[in-house]
Amino acid sequence: MKLKRPKLNSDFWSSDKLFGLTAMLISLVTLIIFVKQTNIMDKQTRLSVLPYxxxxxxxxxxxxxxxxxxxxxxxxxxxxxxxxxxxxxxxxxxxxxxxxxxxxxxxxxxxxxxxxxxxxxxxxxxxxxxxxxxxxxxxxxxxxxxxxxxxxxxxxxxxxxxxxxxxxxxxxxxxxxxxxxxxxx
Structure with a gap:
């Protein structure tokens, strides 16, 4: 028995949806980078006032x-x-x-x-x-x-x-x- 490959509906993957998904992916990556950068800055700030x-x-x-x-x-x-x-x-x-x-x-x-x-x-x-x-x-x-x-x-x-x-x-x-x-x- 041969499996049929599902057809992609070209109406579903319009250029607007591709741009929207790409923008959401870029926003998610930017958020992750922002959170990591904030944590690094917090550590740096704490170390800059470290008493000994x-x-x-x-x-x-x-x-x-x-x-x-x-x-x-x-x-x-x-x-x-x-x-x-x-x-x-x-x-x-x-x-x-x-x-x-x-x-x-x-x-x-x-x-x-x-x-x-x-x-x-x-x-x-x-x-x-x-x-x-x-x-x-x-x-x-x-x-x-x-x-x-x-x-x-x-x-x-x-x-x-x-x-x-x-x-x-x-x-x-x-x-x-x-x-x-x-x-x-």
Whole structure:
């Protein structure tokens, strides 16, 4: 048995319908390209304001100074969402200066020459730096503070965490458990 091929009705495929279908196909392809381009632009915009916080310790043996700073090495501002310090099973909602002066009796006699509070809502601009605490004036204070900081860094009961966000609300966690900030969902 032989199959017959269906005949195309030439009235159905008029030039108007072909132009209409072609225009719809072009519109659909344009829409797909537009959506992909918008997603790429959104990613690029978010990356152009990406903050990158690090805690830095600088030591100058000649000037007898030790400085602990929170620095933003990103290209956008970092907005502090929360900060937390855990030490000897106690949780402190304090910045480093307040924690060190109120919770470490060894630091009673050491007077910082510079310090700043780190608080919720604080914005650290791109390439900005906040000196959390700076100690130094004489050799004795310099050496004692260096020993206390070293002991604190080796202490397994000491933990800090700073959660910060970009202007788009993307969040990261900077903690003593990791050398680099961790992106949060």
């Amino acid at each position: 916080l690090m805690i830095e310790q600088s030591t100058n043996s000649e000037a007898h100074t030790i400085q602990l700073s929170l620095a933003n090495h990103g290209v956008g501002p970092a907005i502090i969402e929360s900060r937390k310090i855990v030490y000897e099973d106690k949780e402190y909602d304090q910045d480093f200066y307040t924690f060190m002066t109120e919770s470490l009796p060894e630091l009673d006699s050491i007077e910082p020459f510079n310090w700043s509070n780190v608080y919720r809502g604080m914005a650290i601009p791109s390439n900005g730096r906040v000196t959390m605490i700076a100690i130094g004036s004489n050799v004795e204070e310099f050496e004692r503070f260096g020993m206390i900081m070293g002991k604190l860094q080796r202490d397994k009961s000491f933990y800090y965490e700073i959660i910060y966000s970009s202007i788009y609300g993307d969040k990261w966690k900077l903690s003593s458990d990791s050398e680099v900030p961790e992106k949060l969902d």
